Amino acid sequence: MRKARPALVAVGFALLGILAIWLQNVVVPYSTPFWGLFDNQLDLDVYRSGAQTVLDGGSLYDAKLLGQMDYTYAPISILLFTPFAWVSFESARIIWTAGIFLALYLVVMVSFRSLGRTPTWQLRIIALSLVAVSLLLEPVRTTIWYGQINVFLLLVIVADLTRPEDSRLRGIGVGIAAGIKLTPLIFVLYLALVRQWRTLTGVIASFVATLAIGLVLLPRESWSYWTGKLFDSDRVGAPQTPGNQSIRGLLANLLHSDDPNGFAWLALALAALALGMYAATLASRHGQELLAITLVGLTSCAVSPMSWGHHWVWFVPLMVIGVHWLMTPRIGWVRHCWVAGGLVGLILVAFSWRSYLAYPIWFVNKTVPDAYLTGLFFKTGIVGLQWFTYYPYNVVFLAASIATIAVLRRRERTAPETLDRSDRLP
Template sequence: MRAPATERGRLLLVLAAGTAVTVFTATVPLLRDWFDLRVYHGAVDTWIHHGGRLYDYRVPGTTYGFTYPPFAAVAMLPMALLDLRAAIAVGLLLNLAALAVVVRLLTGRAWRRHGWYGCALGACALALFEPLRDTFSFGQVNLLLLALVLVDAWLLATGRERWAGAGVGLAAAVKLTPALFIGLLLLARRGRAAAVATVVALTATGFAALVAPDASRFYWTDAMWDTARVGRLDYVSNQSLQGVLARLGETDRAVWAVAVLLTLGVWAVRARRAVAAGDWAAAFALTGLTACLVSPITWVHHLVWLLPSFAVLVRAGFFFF
């Protein structure tokens, strides 16, 4: 399919796409009622205001509670000052800001080449990207973590390496999956950045242990190893390798371990090639994709980590406007 050659044709296509996206988002019931943000808010509120244990909280009527490392709860402590509606509003604003940062870092100045037409179609594509919609409607934090990690990618790509790694370290302290980016820094022989990331992650984790020693002890010795707290491995929304194996009826952990090792091997080879070519965008895209595959549970909203992959494909000419 060729792009319209005239300005009028482009305008008509954008209007048609915008209308289709609006109708789709207005009629397809995909809103998640900020469920995950309700978990964050309820857990922090119970912990701070009612003396409850952080990891004992459950959303009323469900079995779901707080599943992130303790530093995530410490970072979310300002929620204790807000009611749920205010927390939702702040969460939406933070996700919008994070999305703006992510898009800016992924596109650079390339968006100018496509002009208003390409930007409009890109916005429509983002609106249809289910992981992004889920991130907003669940009230998830993945966009914020992606923004932190991509800031590090930008620092490395532009030679501003003094603070590179801090974003990865903070992201890894909030959720474990981004820790794979420390592995990327080691593969790329960016020892300073890897050290910064590791020190930041450990410092944040240590600070959380001082603030919440009981919660930290429980998380690192019990909750982290209990995948049932997060959800069923075989649920269709789990897009990780382990989710695929679980749906196939394969429960042997050794099979999953082999699949993970093979995936990590392919990632290591391809990521090193990308770094050797100076293509940090591709290296970070590969790492985000791999992290989603090797994590025991990767819900659909976690797949915002694929956004860098799409940016690489657009740059390579696989999509055009």
């Protein structure tokens, strides 16, 4: 009977994955022109256009890509996107989308491995089903729909920081990710707080290397970016946008202003930074490194000046952690209930809730005849719940941070002698 249980669990997850694939079609049918899951990839086209601008000798950060879009990543990122400028857009979107699916699967498997699980065929089925479920989360769905880079950066960071602490290569991946998109630099603070000096050195060294390579290969773009464009956060988007799920976005949307009070934002951002870092360092001290890494990732999204919904792909490892705990019998039924409730809450908050507009709207760079907007933050017509619909992803950040602190601090008080870095359970 014990041998049959993993197979039964795998079958159950396989059915859940099939249900998720069907439900994805219910949210927005796959065949819907423009709004179907695989029928946009605007940001991928921007990446390609940026690379083509450089190949043509143009000014990367002054050009209006596709008519009105700004390029927002660091210069070295062009090396990643150039191969996609050499092929047709249709070929690029197929390769990029397939890469996202593979990266999601690897994120799940690497996360399970870091939690001590052996990669059996049952676990691989569970991982594939979780990929299907994750597509229902707005951050993941829009990452695919826009052709965004976030899942790739997530994989690099998780795979890098779940290595053994004595690994010589640990930290290199985070530094490279930060060289492409600056937000992973928050891990420098985390690594300093947990005194992982070797890894911290690897992050700084590889980040500096990306700057040097960018300066050598793209001197004009590097000068433009590092001396000016870097500090213009509005190039990423207007703060008063429903999709801006940072604390600054919350203030901008609640106050109906594209210039929210800077002191209020700074105070809230510093408070969120302190909360997230304390929860992460506490998790690290208890040997829950994946949870710590995830909390740092969520913190980066909360305190960033601009965090689109698709930046919150950190919900994927958070979901894996919850599933891992659900599949761990020895934590007891009471904690199973709490974990199950947390997973359901995460999925409901981050679900691709659809808002259908049966009239033409201007969307990014063109007029569309109707719209299938996804995400709880578009439900701002519910007046009494605007405080929540403007802020749903930060609620997940707050809940995850506070729950981590409450559970682990209680453990330290009740059984301080059990504190051990090999302990991976709540």
